[in-house]
Amino acid sequence: MNLRIPIRSFFDFAWPCPRLGEIPFMKGPLTGWPERHKLPDLGGLEGADSFAEVYLGWRDEGLYIGVDVQGKAGLKVEPKRPLKGDGIQVWVDTRDVRDAHRASRFCHHFFFLPGGGRRKGAASGQVRIRRARSQGKPCEPQAITVVSKIRSSGYRLSAHLPADVLHGFDPEDNTRIGFTYRIADSLLGLQSWTAEDPLPVSYDPSLWGTLQLVD
Numbered sequence: 001m002n003l004r005i006p007i008r009s010f011f012d013f014a015w016p017c018p019r020l021g022e023i024p025f026m027k028g029p030l031t032g033w034p035e036r037h038k039l040p041d042l043g044g045l046e047g048a049d050s051f052a053e054v055y056l057g058w059r060d061e062g063l064y065i066g067v068d069v070q071g072k073a074g075l076k077v078e079p080k081r082p083l084k085g086d087g088i089q090v091w092v093d094t095r096d097v098r099d100a101h102r103a104s105r106f107c108h109h110f111f112f113l114p115g116g117g118r119r120k121g122a123a124s125g126q127v128r129i130r131r132a133r134s135q136g137k138p139c140e141p142q143a144i145t146v147v148s149k150i151r152s153s154g155y156r157l158s159a160h161l162p163a164d165v166l167h168g169f170d171p172e173d174n175t176r177i178g179f180t181y182r183i184a185d186s187l188l189g190l191q192s193w194t195a196e197d198p199l200p201v202s203y204d205p206s207l208w209g210t211l212q213l214v215d
Helices: 042-046
Strands: 014-018 052-059 062-070 087-093 107-113 123-127 145-151 154-162 176-185 189-192 209-214
Touching (some): 062 176
Parallel strands (some): 014 209
Antiparallel strands (some): 052 062, 087 107, 087 176
C-alpha cells in the first residue's frame, strides 16, 4: 500500500522570520514585500511546482502574511464553506510545542479568501481545530485585516493577524512560533509548506514548521 507520505514530514523546518519596517503591501497593488520575507518553497523537496509566493513578517502588534498566486484566471470561492474552493489556510502555534500531537489554547487556524467578502472584497475568519485539548472562542472576522487584488493571471492577498487574536503572542519573551499554510486552487491544485495529506496537518501541531522571530 502506497500511503504517499510527504518527504517533508520526516524533517523539522525552522525559518528566520524578520521584523517588518514599513507595510506598503496592505494597500494599493499590495506590492512591496521585501525579498527576505519570502518563505522558502519546501514543496520543491518532492518535485512539486509552486504557483504562489508566500511572505511573512512580524511586528509587536502581530503577524503579517502576503500571498501572490500566479498563473490562473477566475476564482472559485465558497464563503459559506470557506475551507472549500480557492483560498488560503494558516495554522499558528504561539508556543511552538514540537512534541504535541493535539492543539492547545495557543494554537490557531485561520482562513483567507481573495473574494466573497463585503463588497466582493477579501474575506477571513478563524475556525476551531479538531481534537484540540483546549481552545478559545474563534475571533470575530472583523478583528482580522485582509485585502486582495484580483488580476487576470491570479491574485495578491495581504493579511494582518493582530496580537489580540493570537493567544500567547509575545515576541519579547517567546521568539519561536509554530506555523504552516495550505493554499487551495481549483485549477492549480494544492500548495503547502510542511506536511500534507494523508497526514493530519490540520490538527497535529508537530507537523507544522517553526518561525524564528528575528530583527
